[in-house]
Every structure is written in structure tokens, then in C-alpha cells.
Amino acid sequence: MGNFLSQLINKDHHDSNLPDVHLDFESTSPTDGDTESYSNVLQMLEPTADLLARLRAYEGCGEYIRQAIGDPSPETEALAWSHVKPAVDNLKMFYKYSVTIEGFLPQILEILCIGDVNKNLEKHQGLAKLLCKLLDFVFEFDSLKMKTPQIQNDFSYYRRCLSRGKLSNEVDLKSAMSEDELANQVSMFYAYPTPMLKTVTTVTTDFVSKHNVGRSVSECLSTLAGVCYSTVSNNKKKPQKPTTIAFCLRVMVIAIIIYDHIDPQGAFTKSSPINIKSSVKAIHSHGNSNDTPNLISALRYNTKHLNDSSTPKAVKTLMASCA
Structure with a gap:
């Protein structure tokens, strides 16, 4: 082979x-004109290591869910919920970070892609490197997600609990409705095998259409x-x-x-x-x-x-x- x-x-x-552009991936720093945008994007990227660590450590709640479904009782259902709830909190966190990316990526693309691209990349090397770090996160997150099939099952059980009014004793009606809407969005996010890649691809496609670039x-x-x-x-x-x-x-x-x-x-x-x-x-x-x-x-x-x-x-x- x-x-x-x-x-x-x-x-x-x-x-x-091959392009006539050089980026030093090990020691690139922002230029004077880049300081604010670089700082904002750098701050946006800060949670990525923690997010990857959380996804890497994700164990799933399959055993507890099977017990709750196969032998339903207040005890088994409470035990399942006690594991599903924190797991889903992490899943929501991942999704909400994708929404953060949706807000920041167009700003990066506008600086790097409007005008002379090669000059922009040379001038804004620090920002270009941060874009690369974002793309690296996308690959790593989606690779881990594809190795974690428990996510779909855990979230399906969570939505089942929502439909049965599991949160009715924990939050008011308005909050419950908001939670249900968020659950729909999160469910759509995880329906894709590579959700972070889907996010950045969609954002980039929309940016291209909006600015004709x-x-x-x-x-x-x-x-x-x-x-x-x-x-x-x-x-x-x-x-x-x-x-x-x-x-x-x-x-x-x-x-x-x-x-x-x-x-x-x-x-x-x-x-x-x-x-x-x-x-x-x-x-x-x-x-x-x-x-x-x-x-x-x-x-x-x-x-x-x-x-x-x-x-x-x-x-x-x-x-x-x-x-």
C-alpha cells in the first residue's frame, strides 16, 4: 500500500x-495595529483547552439511562437525571461556544480577506495565527465528538425528560420554554457528525455571500x-x-x-x-x-x-x- x-x-x-507568505507558528505576536482585535480573539480562544478537556473526559450516561428506562422508578430516574444534567450542561457549553465563534469569525475574515490577502496575512500575522488556532480547535473538537457517540443518546434522554416536564419543579414556565428552545438548537448542532466544522463553514459561506469576496x-x-x-x-x-x-x-x-x-x-x-x-x-x-x-x-x-x-x-x- x-x-x-x-x-x-x-x-x-x-x-x-506555494504562497510567498511566511507565518511563524511558534512565536508570532500581534502588530501595533492588531492589538485590540488580537486581544479579543485571543480571549475568545481561551476556553478551547478546557472545552476539549471536558469533551475528552466525557463518559456518557448510558448505564443510568438504561436502568431508568428498563426499570423506571423515582430512584432510577433521579439517579439518571443526576448524571444526565451535568453532562448536558457540558453539551450546552460546547454549543454556546459555537455561537461565540459565529460572532467572532466574520471579524477575523474581514480583517484578513478584504483587500490584498497576502499583504493582510503578512501585516496581521498574529491574527492569522489565531485563525489557525481556531481551525485547529475545530478539527480536534470534531474528532473527539465523533468518538463520543454517547452524546446523542444522553441528549435524547434529556429532551425526553423535558417533554415529561422534568424541569417543572425546578424552573418557571418561561424558563422551561426557553430551555426547550435551546434544546432544539443544541439538538440540531449535534445532529451533524462534525458540528464545529459545520459552524465555521456556514459562517464563512455566509460571509462570502454577504460581502461578495x-x-x-x-x-x-x-x-x-x-x-x-x-x-x-x-x-x-x-x-x-x-x-x-x-x-x-x-x-x-x-x-x-x-x-x-x-x-x-x-x-x-x-x-x-x-x-x-x-x-x-x-x-x-x-x-x-x-x-x-x-x-x-x-x-x-x-x-x-x-x-x-x-x-x-x-x-x-x-x-x-x-x-
């Missing part, structure tokens, strides 16, 4: 479209993907920390996916500024054992144009062979 992949990748290997946003995303690829592929010449390599690969993949959703031609055509074959090679050559399968799966299942007739057969074969 390794030799086969190598043949597919090297058959059309070229890096001529599809070309600029596509250029920004392809440039970020290219910068990440360059950082990884030049690792021998300019050694990077393993954590930086892993970070760049995750950001590269999310940038490619969003690009593929907002660019009419997508990321897989021959005219695309993104070299998919080189990107896949970088993942296989430099990715760690934990991330590599998830990175390839993300490209296969979350992109929009992979199966289009305009996608070269060699690229389709390459992606299929990575299964």
Missing part, C-alpha cells in the same frame, strides 16, 4: 503554487493551507516541534475543506491552487498515528467536490486508496 500511494502521489508532484476568502484559505504545507514539508531544513507539525497538518486539512465548500470549482481540480497530492503525502509522511486517519477521513468525507466529474481520476484513486 505504501509503494502504491507513493506512485500515485509522485506521478504529479509539484509545489509551484469569494475569491479573497478562497485565496486566504489556500494560502493558509499552503503555508502549513510548507512548514511541514520543509521540516528537515527548518526543524519544527512535533506539536507544530501536527498543528499545521490539522489546520491545513480544515482550510482545504472550507475552501472546497466556498470555491465554485473546489479544491480538487487541476486549476486549484491547493495541491491535494502533496497535501496527502505530507499527512502520510509527517502525521502522527493519532491524527493521520482522522485527517484523511476528514478530506474524504467532509469535502464537497471530491466526487465531482472535474476531479482528476488520479486524485479520486489516491483518496480511495487512503481508506
